[in-house]
Structures are given as structure tokens and as C-alpha cells.
Amino acid sequence: MSCNTTDHELEAQDRKINRFLQNVDHKMVVMSGKGGxxxxxxxxxxxxFLSSQGYQVGLLDVDVHGPSIAGLLGLTGLKLNIIGDQIQPYHYTDNLKVVSIQGLLDQPDTPLIWRGPVKIGIIRQFLADVNWGPLDFLIIDSPPGTGDEPLTVAQTVSGC
Ligand SMILES: Nc1ncnc2c1ncn2[C@@H]1O[C@H](COP(=O)(O)OP(=O)(O)OP(=O)(O)O)[C@@H](O)[C@H]1O
Ligand SMILES: [Mg+2]
Structure with a gap:
């Protein structure tokens, strides 16, 4: 998404996000003001755990500056594919799909210097343009604090 996104494009993206979220039974955002x-x-x-119980689970890492989900799952270096206009999540198992910003970087350790609107844009894309398929649970790992990422997630997912 460019910084020149029009209101019309944003509305279309909102509709995609809402369509996706309406089909997810349970949405969980893991957040805290404190790091570590x-x-x-x-x-x-x-x-x-939930995926091992037979639920379809999506795990989304929106910590654009310090993504750690891939490392925790032993997926460092993971690359996400883009097919057409959709990001393909990594299929960790048949029931667990994973998306992290790390999967879109050339080097997993590349430091990202992104301003708020860019971060908000990529998080919205993770909700609008990922081929998640039907999910029982969407679990979102947030970075610490009350910056753009957790606020975007809270506003988008819970509508508050
Ligand atoms: N219940 C626990 N008991 C002891 N150590 C733990 C526990 N949970 C996590 N840790 C350890 O604490 C450290 C931080 O964990 P983690 O990366 O999950 O925190 P975080 O809140 O996501 O951090 P950040 O704010 O940087 O994203 C890791 O080394 C992890 O192994
Ligand atoms: Mg973390």
C-alpha cells in the first residue's frame, strides 16, 4: 500500500478486513505495555495448543521491529510467497498458519525504519490480503507499548 492510498481504496480494504474478521470465530490479541x-x-x-486440538488457527506477528514468532517456531529465514494479490501464510501444520513480517524481508535481521502510516498499512494488509482460509482462532502477537501496531490491531480487530 502506498502513502497515497485513496479513501476509496481504504474503504475497499476495510470491507475486505471486515469480511475476513467476521468469519473468524475467536480473535485474540496478546498485548502488554511492557516488553519482554x-x-x-x-x-x-x-x-x-489450539491447533493441536483440531482447531484451525492463524498466528499473526505484527511486531514489525522485533518479530519473534518465526524464531520461536524454528522458522527463521522463512519466506512468505505472494501469489496474485494474496500473501500465502506458512503452513506450520495442517491446522496452524503463520504470518510474520519476517517472512517478507530479504534478511531476517534487517532493521526496519518505518513510520506509523507504513506500519499501519502493512498490518491492515496482513488482515486484508492473506489467504488465511477459514479460521476458528486468529491469534495476534503485538509488540510492547501503546504505539501504532497495538493500537491499529486493537482498533481494527475489536472496533474500539
Ligand atoms: N513463563 C515464562 N517463564 C520464564 N521465562 C519466560 C516465560 N515466558 C517467556 N519467557 C522468556 O522471556 C523472554 C521474553 O519472552 P517473549 O519474547 O515471549 O516476550 P515478549 O513479551 O514477546 O517480548 P517483546 O516485548 O520483546 O516482544 C524469552 O527469553 C522467553 O523465553
Ligand atoms: Mg514479542
Missing amino acids: VGKSTVATNLAV
């Missing part, structure tokens, strides 16, 4: 307290560990364990 175990958010990513909790999000990953929840996702692995």
Missing part, C-alpha cells in the same frame, strides 16, 4: 514479559511465548503456545 512473554507475549510472543504465550501467543505461540496458545496457537500450537
Whole structure:
């Protein structure tokens, strides 16, 4: 998404996001004002457990500056494919699909210097343009604090 996105494009993206979210039975956002307290560990364990119980689970890492889900699942270096206009999630198992910004970077350790609107744009794309398929649970791992990423997720997913 470019910074010149028009209102019309944003509305179309909103409709896609709403369509996707309406079809997810349970949405969980793991967040905390403090860093290093175990958010990513909790999000990953929840996702692995629920998927092992037979639920279809999507695990989304929106920590654009310090994505750690791929590392926790042993997927460092993971590349996400883009087919047509859709990002293909990594199929960790038949029941667990994973998307992390790390999967779109050339180098997993590349430092990202992105301003708020760019971060908001990529998170919205993760909700609008990923081929998640039907999900029982969507679990979102947020970075610490109350910056653009957690606020975008909270506003988009819970509508608050
Ligand atoms: N229940 C726990 N008991 C002890 N150590 C834990 C526990 N949960 C996580 N840790 C450890 O704490 C560290 C931070 O965990 P984690 O990366 O999950 O935190 P985070 O809140 O996601 O961090 P960040 O704010 O940087 O995203 C890791 O080394 C992890 O192994
Ligand atoms: Mg984390």
C-alpha cells in the first residue's frame, strides 16, 4: 500500500478486513505495555495448543521491529510467497498458519525504519490480503507499548 492510498481504496480494504474478521470465530490479541514479559511465548503456545486440538488457527506477528514468532517456531529465514494479490501464510501444520513480517524481508535481521502510516498499512494488509482460509482462532502477537501496531490491531480487530 502506498502513502497515497485513496479513501476509496481504504474503504475497499476495510470491507475486505471486515469480511475476513467476521468469519473468524475467536480473535485474540496478546498485548502488554511492557516488553519482554512473554507475549510472543504465550501467543505461540496458545496457537500450537489450539491447533493441536483440531482447531484451525492463524498466528499473526505484527511486531514489525522485533518479530519473534518465526524464531520461536524454528522458522527463521522463512519466506512468505505472494501469489496474485494474496500473501500465502506458512503452513506450520495442517491446522496452524503463520504470518510474520519476517517472512517478507530479504534478511531476517534487517532493521526496519518505518513510520506509523507504513506500519499501519502493512498490518491492515496482513488482515486484508492473506489467504488465511477459514479460521476458528486468529491469534495476534503485538509488540510492547501503546504505539501504532497495538493500537491499529486493537482498533481494527475489536472496533474500539
Ligand atoms: N513463563 C515464562 N517463564 C520464564 N521465562 C519466560 C516465560 N515466558 C517467556 N519467557 C522468556 O522471556 C523472554 C521474553 O519472552 P517473549 O519474547 O515471549 O516476550 P515478549 O513479551 O514477546 O517480548 P517483546 O516485548 O520483546 O516482544 C524469552 O527469553 C522467553 O523465553
Ligand atoms: Mg514479542
